[in-house]
Amino acid sequence: MEPRVSIVTLGVHDLDRAVRFYEAMGLTRHAGITEGVAFYQMGGIILSLFPRGELAKDAGIDPDGSGFSGIALAYNTRSEAEVDAVLSRAVEAGGTIVRPAGRAFWGGRTGYFADAEGHLWEVAHNSTFPIAADGSITLPD
Amino acid sequence: MEPRVSIVTLGVHDLDRAVRFYEAMGLTRHAGITEGVAFYQMGGIILSLFPRGELAKDAGIDPDGSGFSGIALAYNTRSEAEVDAVLSRAVEAGGTIVRPAGRAFWGGRTGYFADAEGHLWEVAHNSTFPIAADGSITLPD
Numbered sequence: 001m002e003p004r005v006s007i008v009t010l011g012v013h014d015l016d017r018a019v020r021f022y023e024a025m026g027l028t029r030h031a032g033i034t035e036g037v038a039f040y041q042m043g044g045i046i047l048s049l050f051p052r053g054e055l056a057k058d059a060g061i062d063p064d065g066s067g068f069s070g071i072a073l074a075y076n077t078r079s080e081a082e083v084d085a086v087l088s089r090a091v092e093a094g095g096t097i098v099r100p101a102g103r104a105f106w107g108g109r110t111g112y113f114a115d116a117e118g119h120l121w122e123v124a125h126n127s128t129f130p131i132a133a134d135g136s137i138t139l140p141d
Numbered sequence: 142m143e144p145r146v147s148i149v150t151l152g153v154h155d156l157d158r159a160v161r162f163y164e165a166m167g168l169t170r171h172a173g174i175t176e177g178v179a180f181y182q183m184g185g186i187i188l189s190l191f192p193r194g195e196l197a198k199d200a201g202i203d204p205d206g207s208g209f210s211g212i213a214l215a216y217n218t219r220s221e222a223e224v225d226a227v228l229s230r231a232v233e234a235g236g237t238i239v240r241p242a243g244r245a246f247w248g249g250r251t252g253y254f255a256d257a258e259g260h261l262w263e264v265a266h267n268s269t270f271p272i273a274a275d276g277s278i279t280l281p282d
Contacts, residue, residue: 001216001230003169005216006265007215025142026142028144040177041279043186044147044275045184048215052209056209061209062208062209066207071151074189075145098201120200121186127282129147131154135145136185141173
């Protein structure tokens with residue numbers, strides 16, 4: 001296994017609602033493949049929105065599940081102010097604040113939102129994890 | 142929000158067991174930050190393993206949850222044979238096959254495994270989504 005992730009697929013209850021949320025967050029849906037799925041080119045990886053039941057069916061598993069997913073995505077910002085801006089935008093887009101912006105235990109600024117389907121995103125500014133112009137993030141030496 | 146994901150955090154019940162799994166998959170744990178967390182540089186993003194209860198606490202939510210998480214990560218391979226190889230390696234590493242390798246509804250070859258903590262990974266060969274030498278994947282035009 002090479003050190004990479006290709007696609008992050010978020011199972012959604014309402015694909016149109018999920019698409020509206022991420023569009024309102026400023027992402028552009030891939031125009032080429034739109035039948036029952038939404039793809040977003042996110043730098044070198046792909047974000048996919050796919051009906052939750054279809055995802056479970058594709059994996060051959062029971063679609064039932066509730067409570068905490070056990071997974072969080074993180075969007076690291078280029079400034080502390082951007083943490084607040086992204087969280088505000090998430091609310092305007094139809095998401096909810098899970099944890100308001102504040103000081104992180106590791107020293108930076110952090111908050112969490114849930115997207116319109118309930119998926120958990122941390123929004124964090126961590127000056128020790130540099131972000132390149134192309135959006136890639138690097139662990140410190 | 143720029144089109145990027147910075148970190149994917151998998152909440153784990155047993156951090157040492159999770160680390161052993163990903164080490165056996167061929168990933169190298171970041172040596173710089175190891176206190177209660179494991180980081181992996183995955184191309185331009187970071188994979189993080191963090192105790193599930195700590196993750197819920199950090200987000201300020203109830204840690205309870207069961208059944209399907211509603212999320213799948215995908216590792217796209219450079220060949221069809223590599224799908225089978227990665228799935229086999231996942232079993233040797235302490236994971237389980239969720240869906241054996243076979244033909245995908247979209248035409249390629251695909252299978253799913255669960256890591257040692259139950260997190261779902263699709264392993265897929267999709268010749269229409271090119272993978273660069275650096276591991277980045279691109280949606281087709």
